[in-house]
Amino acid sequence: MTAPPRAAWWFVSPALIAIVVFFVVPVLAALALSFTDFDLYGVADLGNVRFIGLANYRRLVETPLFFTALGNTAFFVVAGAPLSIAVSLGTALLLHARLARARGAFRTALFAPVVTTVVAVAVIWRYIFHTRYGFLNYVLGWFGIHAIDWLGDPRWSMPAMIVFAVWKNFGYNMIIFVAGLQAIPDDRYEAARLDGATRIQEFRFITLPALAPTMLLVTILTMVGYCQLFAEPYVMTRGGPAQSTTSVLYFMFEEGFKWWNLGFASAVAFVLFAIMLAGTLLQLALARRWSRP
Numbered sequence: 001m002t003a004p005p006r007a008a009w010w011f012v013s014p015a016l017i018a019i020v021v022f023f024v025v026p027v028l029a030a031l032a033l034s035f036t037d038f039d040l041y042g043v044a045d046l047g048n049v050r051f052i053g054l055a056n057y058r059r060l061v062e063t064p065l066f067f068t069a070l071g072n073t074a075f076f077v078v079a080g081a082p083l084s085i086a087v088s089l090g091t092a093l094l095l096h097a098r099l100a101r102a103r104g105a106f107r108t109a110l111f112a113p114v115v116t117t118v119v120a121v122a123v124i125w126r127y128i129f130h131t132r133y134g135f136l137n138y139v140l141g142w143f144g145i146h147a148i149d150w151l152g153d154p155r156w157s158m159p160a161m162i163v164f165a166v167w168k169n170f171g172y173n174m175i176i177f178v179a180g181l182q183a184i185p186d187d188r189y190e191a192a193r194l195d196g197a198t199r200i201q202e203f204r205f206i207t208l209p210a211l212a213p214t215m216l217l218v219t220i221l222t223m224v225g226y227c228q229l230f231a232e233p234y235v236m237t238r239g240g241p242a243q244s245t246t247s248v249l250y251f252m253f254e255e256g257f258k259w260w261n262l263g264f265a266s267a268v269a270f271v272l273f274a275i276m277l278a279g280t281l282l283q284l285a286l287a288r289r290w291s292r293p
Helices: 005-033 040-044 055-061 064-096 103-115 118-128 135-142 154-182 186-194 199-210 212-227 231-236 248-258 262-291
Strands: none
Touching: 005 262, 055 262, 064 103, 064 154, 064 212, 064 248, 103 154, 118 135, 118 154, 118 231, 154 212, 154 231, 186 199, 199 212, 212 262, 231 248, 248 262
């Protein structure tokens, strides 16, 4: 027996109210702020707030630091997202192998960095990247490679952020890939082995096509997550050196909560949202095109 429509709305109303109050209203308020000059004086007295239209967005286009942050974020996404997906998929394949023992313990250990506080692990990684006493430079010394100033050299600061972010976040995608691998029927692999297929051929013609929906989901989640780079540079480098790790989100944070240009910071937030939305729609369009026979 199906419940009446009115009863169904009563059941979902608490969740809908929470979404409206804590998501829809703040988003609309931030959108309204992006068209104003809301700043520290506006916090003290709303009468000081003026509607300035698209002035914040024009100012954004004229700010060189924004394009620097946008370039840093794009490099972080382009280099970090594929690496994170590759590590996640490789780890999931190893855990899914029939010869793997104690899978639960390995999954727990590999997933642990995801649920660990960024600040706590960032302190450890700062010591790993330390120029004189860091473990990474100690290992490089075995091969005769001179010490690298990972967090103090603009050439190496962003690659260091990528390594740290991949280690911190790959476990989440790994769990998704493991679920996708478990959904692939074993009879496909058995039929391929009877036909003499190699492991590489099984992976290319069975595993990858079957994981296409999972890969799309993981790619979108990773791209969106990496576009929101903030915690890593905030904790480890404060956007330096020479603004080489300043991301769009870190730039927005400084404008909004360091200089109290909240209207301008809101404009940055919605530009970043537009970029992420465009990237997501592009991936969906490409996925539909590739899935056509």
